Amino acid sequence: MQIDSSTPGVHPARLPLNQYDHNFCDSHASLNLAQAKIEADRCYYCFDAPCQTACPTGIDVPGFIRRIADDNIRGSADLILSANPLGGICARVCPTEVLCEQACVRNTGEDKPVEIGLLQRYATDKFFEMRGAPLFTRAASTGRKVAVVGAGPAGLACAHGLARLGHDVVLMDANPKLGGLNEYGLATYKTTNGFAQKEIDWLLSIGGIEVRNNTRLGTNVQLDTLTREFDAVFLGLGLAGVNAIGIEEPQAAGVRDAVEFIAELRQARAYSTVPVGRKVVVVGGGMTAVDAAVQSKKLGAQSVTIVYRRGSADMSASGYEQDWAQKNGVHIRHWATPKALLAESGRITGVQFGYTRVEGGKLLETGELFTLEADIVLKAIGQSFVAQPLGSTLELRQGRIVTDDEGRTSNAKVWAGGDCRLGGRDLTVEAVEHGKVAAQSIHAALSA
Numbered sequence: 163m164q165i166d167s168s169t170p171g172v173h174p175a176r177l178p179l180n181q182y183d184h185n186f187c188d189s190h191a192s193l194n195l196a197q198a199k200i201e202a203d204r205c206y207y208c209f210d211a212p213c214q215t216a217c218p219t220g221i222d223v224p225g226f227i228r229r230i231a232d233d234n235i236r237g238s239a240d241l242i243l244s245a246n247p248l249g250g251i252c253a254r255v256c257p258t259e260v261l262c263e264q265a266c267v268r269n270t271g272e273d274k275p276v277e278i279g280l281l282q283r284y285a286t287d288k289f290f291e292m293r294g295a296p297l298f299t300r301a302a303s304t305g306r307k308v309a310v311v312g313a314g315p316a317g318l319a320c321a322h323g324l325a326r327l328g329h330d331v332v333l334m335d336a337n338p339k340l341g342g343l344n345e346y347g348l349a350t351y352k353t354t355n356g357f358a359q360k361e362i363d364w365l366l367s368i369g370g371i372e373v374r375n376n377t378r379l380g381t382n383v384q385l386d387t388l389t390r391e392f393d394a395v396f397l398g399l400g401l402a403g404v405n406a407i408g409i410e411e412p413q414a415a416g417v418r419d420a421v422e423f424i425a426e427l428r429q430a431r432a433y434s435t436v437p438v439g440r441k442v443v444v445v446g447g448g449m450t451a452v453d454a455a456v457q458s459k460k461l462g463a464q465s466v467t468i469v470y471r472r473g474s475a476d477m478s479a480s481g482y483e484q485d486w487a488q489k490n491g492v493h494i495r496h497w498a499t500p501k502a503l504l505a506e507s508g509r510i511t512g513v514q515f516g517y518t519r520v521e522g523g524k525l526l527e528t529g530e531l532f533t534l535e536a537d538i539v540l541k542a543i544g545q546s547f548v549a550q551p552l553g554s555t556l557e558l559r560q561g562r563i564v565t566d567d568e569g570r571t572s573n574a575k576v577w578a579g580g581d582c583r584l585g586g587r588d589l590t591v592e593a594v595e596h597g598k599v600a601a602q603s604i605h606a607a608l609s610a
C-alpha cells in the first residue's frame with residue numbers, strides 16, 4: 163500500500179524520505195556575520211538596560227551585544243555563559259517575545275526589538291565552534307561533596323556552579339542521557355544537530371562532576387542516604403508526571419501523552435520511523451500542545467487540531483507560539499472541553515467535545531457538543547511533580563517543593579530548583595537561574 167498524508171490510520175513514513183530533513187531543520191536560521199553586525203548596531207546599549215532586568219538569568223545583554231559589534235566573540239560568550247551556563251540552548255528556546263525582547267526600548271520607536279535571542283545564539287554558536295582555552299576554571303578544591311539529582315537545566319546549572327567553586331559534584335539522573343527536557347522534551351526543530359549534548363559536554367568539561375546515569379532517586383538511591391553521605395543535596399527533578407485528561411479512557415490504541423510522543427521523536431534514529439495519524443487531535447493549550455501538534459504536521463499528518471477549553475489569551479503557549487502553530491498548518495479551536503473518547507475495534511476514531519464559555523468568572527459547558535475525527539489523540543494538559551521519591555521528608559505545597567528564594571527547602575541539607583519547585587514559570591531559563599542561585603547558596607552554607 164502506498165502511504166501518504168491521506169492514508170487513514172496511524173503510520174510511519176507518510177512523506178517522501180527527502181522531505182523529513184527539510185521539515186525538521188532548524189526553525190530559525192542562524193545569523194551570519196554581516197547580519198549579526200547590523201543587528202548589533204541597532205542596540206542603544208542602554209544604561210540600566212531593561213532587557214537585562216527582564217532576563218531571568220540577568221545576562222548583561224548590552225555588554226554581550228557590544229562585544230559582537232567589536233568582533234570579540236569569546237568575550238561575548240563569556241558574558242553570556244557566566245550568567246547562564248546553558249546560554250546556547252536558551253538562545254534557541256527562550257520565549258524572548260515575552261522576556262528580554264518584550265522589554266527592549268526599540269519596541270517603542272520601531273515596533274521591532276533588537277533580536278537578542280538570535281544575537282545570543284550567534285555569539286554562543288561561534289564560541290562553541292572555536293572554543294579554544296577553557297572559559298572557566300575550577301577554584302581550589304574545597305573537599306566538600308554535593309549530590310545533584312536530576313540533570314535537566316536546573317541540575318546542570320547547579321552542578322556547573324558548584325564545580326566552578328571547587329566542590330566535588332555527583333550528578334545523578336534516572337535517564338540514560340543528561341539534559342532533562344533539553345534532550346527529551348524540546349521540539350526537534352528548536353535544537354538540531356545534537357546541540358543539547360554538545361553544550362552539556364562543554365559544561366561538564368569544567369571537571370569535578372561525576373556523572374551517574376540510570377540512577378533513580380527513590381529506587382536506586384534514597385534521599386536520607388544522600389543527606390548522610392553528602393554535605394548538601396540539590397534536587398532538580400522536573401515534572402515527571404502527566405496530568406490526566408479527566409474523562410474515561412477506553413482500552414483503545416491511539417491515545418498518547420504528548421510529552422512521550424515528543425520524547426520518541428527526539429530519540430528517533432530517523433523521523434520517518436515515527437508513526438503519526440492521518441487526523442491528530444491535541445488537547446491542551448501550552449508549549450507541549452504546540453510542539454506536539456506542529457511536529458505531527460511535520461511528520462505528515464493530514465489534519466492536526468489543538469483544542470483548548472478557554473480563549474487564545476488564556477493559553478500558556480505565547481501568541482508567537484500560537485502563530486507558529488498556525489503557520490505550520492495546525493488548526494486551533496478554543497472554548498471546548500473533551501467529553502468522550504470514541505473508539506471502534508480497539509482503535510480511537512474521534513473525540514466528542516462540549517462547547518464552553520465563561521460566566522461570572524467560571525468556566526461552564528454550554529451543553530452543545532461536536533465531534534472531531536481522530537486516529538491519534540495527544541494529551542497535553544500539563545505535567546505534575548512526582549513527590550513519591552522524596553518519602554515524607556520535605557515540605558510540599560500545591561504538589562511542589564517549597565523553597566525560599568535561594569532554593570533552600572525545609573531540610574537544611576537539601577536545596578531544590580527548576581520545575582519541581584513551587585512558584586516558577588516552568589521555563590528552561592528559569593530552571594537555569596534556580597540551579598545557579600542554589601549553587602551560590604550551597605557554597606555560602608558550606609563555607610560558613
Ligand SMILES: Cc1cc2nc3c(=O)[nH]c(=O)nc-3n(C[C@H](O)[C@H](O)[C@H](O)COP(=O)(O)OP(=O)(O)OC[C@H]3O[C@@H](n4cnc5c(N)ncnc54)[C@H](O)[C@@H]3O)c2cc1C
Nearest residue numbers: 312314315316336342343378379400580581588589590593
Ligand atoms: C514539551 C515541552 C516543551 C517545552 N518547550 C520549552 C521551550 O520551548 N522553552 C522553554 O523555556 N521551556 C520549555 N519547556 C519547559 C522546560 O523544558 C522546563 O521548564 C525545564 O526543562 C525545567 O528544567 P528542570 O531542570 O527543572 O527539569 P527537567 O528538564 O524536567 O529535568 C529533570 C530531570 O530530572 C530527572 N529525574 C526526574 N525524577 C528523577 C528521579 N526520581 N531520580 C533521578 N532523576 C530524576 C529527569 O530524568 C530529568 O532529566 C518545555 C517543556 C515541555 C514538556
Ligand code: SF4
Nearest residue numbers: 205206208213266267
Ligand atoms: S533594551 Fe534593546 S536597545 Fe536597550 S540595551 Fe537592551 S537590546 Fe539594546
